[in-house]
Amino acid sequence: MSIKLRLTIMNFLQFFVWGAWLITIANYWFGTKQWDGTQFGAIFATMGFASLFMPTLMGIIADRWVNAEKLYLVLHLLYAAVLFYLPQINDPVTFFYAMLLAMCFYMPTLALSNSIAYTVLTQGKYDLVKAFPPIRVWGTIGFIAAMWIVNLTGSKATGMQFYIAGASAVGLGLFSFSIPKCPPRNIKSEQSSLVRTLGLEAFKLFGNYKMALFFIFSMFLGAALQLTNAYGDVFLDEFKFFPKYTNSFVIKYSTIIMSISQISETLFILAIPFFLKRFGIKKVMLISMFAWVLRFGLFAYGDPSSGLWMIILSCIVYGMAFDFFNISGSLFVETSTSSQIRSSAQGLFMMMTNGFGAVFGSLVSGLIIDKYFSISFTNVKQLASFLDTDVNNSQLVNFVKERGLSISENGLFDTNLILKDWHHIWLTFSLYTLVLAVLFAILFKHKHDKSMPLGAK
CATH class of the missing domain: 1.20.1250.20 (MFS general substrate transporter like domains)
Structure with missing residues (x-):
């Protein structure tokens, strides 16, 4: 298998394991778990928190002590382990910390995948400007493929999306064994300041x-x-x-x-x-x-x-x-x-x-x-007006029941219904x-x- 083909597969899977849940997790959060929006905002913030320090830290480790492809393998296996755990969680706070851990493992691999590709292509004496963009495009294709698979398998509102991403991350980790070695630069004599190092x-x-x-x-x-x-x-x-x-x-x-x-x-x-x-x-x-x-x-x-x-x-x-x-x-x-x-x-x-x-x-x-x-509804008449339908519409009644609510004889809900x-x-x-x-x-x-x-x- 050629170097370019191996890097293409790596890029495809790199974004597949992200796209399998990134766009659809809101359906799982609001639909299946019915947790609130403020907490969901915190879930997406985990990517930001992890990006503040993990890529830099992992980059230093890869530059000085550990082969980049080996670190890449370990991070994806750890990412997969957390993804397999996510569907077992029934508390939004616990879910937040688990997702933060998952992002601490995944976000550095975005930079590492580029670093590995640049290193391997340079070793193979390829022109980076010509060789890398066609390889990187397959990352976006991988993201699209993941979205389609999750949708077509009926997994967009279930925990199965995390299993699909986790299994693919394991596959990517194992596939990285086929990537040529990317050893650290072993900087010894350069006494760089801490500011420059970081x-x-x-x-x-x-x-x-x-x-x-x-x-x-x-x-x-x-x-x-x-x-x-x-x-x-x-x-x-x-x-x-x-x-x-x-x-x-x-x-x-x-x-x-x-x-x-x-x-x-x-x-x-x-x-x-x-x-x-x-x-x-x-x-x-x-x-x-x-x-x-x-x-x-x-x-x-x-x-x-x-x-x-x-x-x-x-x-x-x-x-x-x-x-x-x-x-x-x-x-x-x-x-x-x-x-x-x-x-x-x-x-x-x-x-x-x-x-x-x-x-x-x-x-x-x-x-x-x-x-x-976020609009709060207390009765079926308010909801029917918002949804532009008849109060007695069977689909409306089924919708209310699917949300775990009951309707009294005078049309009141037993608890408020909230829509966006x-x-x-x-x-x-x-x-x-x-x-x-x-x-x-x-x-x-x-x-x-x-x-x-x-x-x-």
């Missing part, structure tokens, strides 16, 4: 107005990414509560519909060089921000019937919103920093987006949705990204010169 020297970039502003906006856009990952699939799934949409294809295959976002992502990657060369980083980032405005705004007005085109278009727009921010941002950092701190600067970019941005987006969105956009106001949730998120776009356009000063590198003034 990559903290890149924080000096905050002394530069343009870079500081760029990193701050990266954090806030990183928060927007968490919003769509956390709530996109459960939003589509909850159309099943409306009797007129009960048999809709969108509800049954909500995860497959959401996978259009990832398919779009693979296509917009190809457009990035053209847009960056022609328009420069500021305009490309603004395009990304306005794409996020459209992403959320289209969701606000979309539905599984006459508004299906809005949902589909929202998923297509996601590719532009994600790629033009993440990949273009990474390229901007690459061309705006010196070679001495380039790797640290990339780490800082990831920390601001996947770390601080993820924590901010997950926790704040959970609190806001619970406080302002998705229309106003998405409008709020859209307004959030619109404000970011306007502020970025005003505050970020950058003049694009087609003949100069991206980061040039």
